[in-house]
Amino acid sequence: MPMTVSEKILAAHADRKELRPDELIEARVDFALGNDITAPLAIEAFRRAGAKRVFDPERIALVPDHFTPNKDIASAIQAKLLREFSREHGIVHYFEVGRMGIEHALLPEQGLVLPGDIVIGADSHTCTYGALGAFATGVGSTDLAAVMMTGKIWFKVPPSLKFIYRGKLRPWVGGKDLILHTIGRVGVDGARYRAMEFTGEVIDGLPMADRFTMSNMAIEAGAKVGIIAPDATTEEYVQARAKRPYRVYRSDPDASYEAVYDWDVSDLEPVVAAPHLPSNVHGVRELSHVTIDQVVIGSCTNGRLEDLRIAATILKGKKVSPNVRCVVIPATQRIYRSALEEGLIEVFLDAEAAVSTPTCGPCLGGHMGILAPGERAVATTNRNFVGRMGHTESEVYLSSPAVAAASAVAGHIAHPDAV
């Protein structure tokens, strides 16, 4: 029976030759993760269940990244819980402040999540690893607790949706624009319970950073995974990092999809998702009247080295508008160091942007850039819900690093060509 890449990975982890959408299966998990917000609940559930040990201390990552460096006493207590649990159970991949990064940038960078894996994370953006050709999905803390105990999880096999992107991308258009465009077309529940599969010549030409951005935001269309079958680009990225063997799966040409979206994106302009849903997508030029107070460049969506390079290209030799605070957050320590060595940090400092140690911070209104009532931000993050970055009367506009950097200079939403 022909199968999609998602179905093949699930079948392999459930010792099945084939399976169909909507079947319930129990699957082995290759890697599991939690953070300083979700892991405390998982640890509590793990302890209350009377569990004595984790299924494999080398296949769990605990990453304090959301409210770290600890923003207040309560956050410090949560982070401490992770630290102590990691010591108690010999969790190999516990990443302390100073050695860490935003989980979804960090784990691929460290070669801990790989093609063909099933990855379970108590964080909705776990779907990021779909860019590696992994079946990766977010769950709640209790599901993580069960996985930490057993190394297994039950799934309903999702129907797959195929997205084909054809043509040639315009300058300044990349993965963020493609995924925002996609969410704008299908809606925030357009892929609910489904596996999104990104294909086509445009995807073939995308570097890994852009692919991670696309898979990262599959959840914003309601999807369970956003997968891209591995190719030479993936192999090149993974081979240098992989800490264990992996297997590559690709969809059969005659695999069945619930729907196929076939788009020519040659005319796509940089886009922005206006408040208060990621599906409220407009061409950047339609929104150039919107003045802004803050720009955030970072997050698990767009805090990678390639993102910082794009932002630096635009900010080089310019100043952030006097009316704007621009916060740049490299997603991992390694990215931070590379940005320093390449001179990107100097560009940001010369432009009078603030540069922070890695943290999810402002993306979810945690810390490091909270908005006051009436304030507006352009952010390379993933959600623009009411109150997401601060006060319920503040607004978040989601964009690519290019549009965010251009907007920081202009003081209003701006096309990169305009600055």
Added chain:
Amino acid sequence: MNLRGRAWKFGDDVDTDAIIPARYLNTSDPAALASHCMEDADPGFAGAVRAGDVIIGGRNFGCGSSREHAPVSIKAAGVSCVIAQSFARIFYRNAFNMGLPILESPEASESIQTGDDIEVDLGKGLIVNHSRGQTYSAQPIPPFMQELLRVGGLMPYVRKQMAEGEGENNA
């Protein structure tokens, strides 16, 4: 398993930041989370909700983050059931795992208004609107899932099963 309370109606795409804003996620204490439940959608909700009340959502209720704090805060606020046209995937799973009953019913989601007196029979998948004299149907919750909800969620359910297993072995 019958539940009864007043309805609180919300719209489509109620996200987890509206249910429990991230600024309150520096704790996992249910009572603390309950005191901010639905705050960014209706600041008056947490202060006025009563035990047994029912939340009515539109499409895609619970979209956004994987935070289990969302169903925890709703349950701890005393809400007996959430009825929506549809639920976001992670929230759906988390709600059952936390012992919060949820039902999908497009007609109930559309017809019920804030303040209506609602009674829910989970086993039959029946929703009665006493205020309007209407009845709506939903997919019934199977007995094992009702038991999971009754004992308070996945972990208590698993513990109970393990304890019963040990009891049988001893007999």
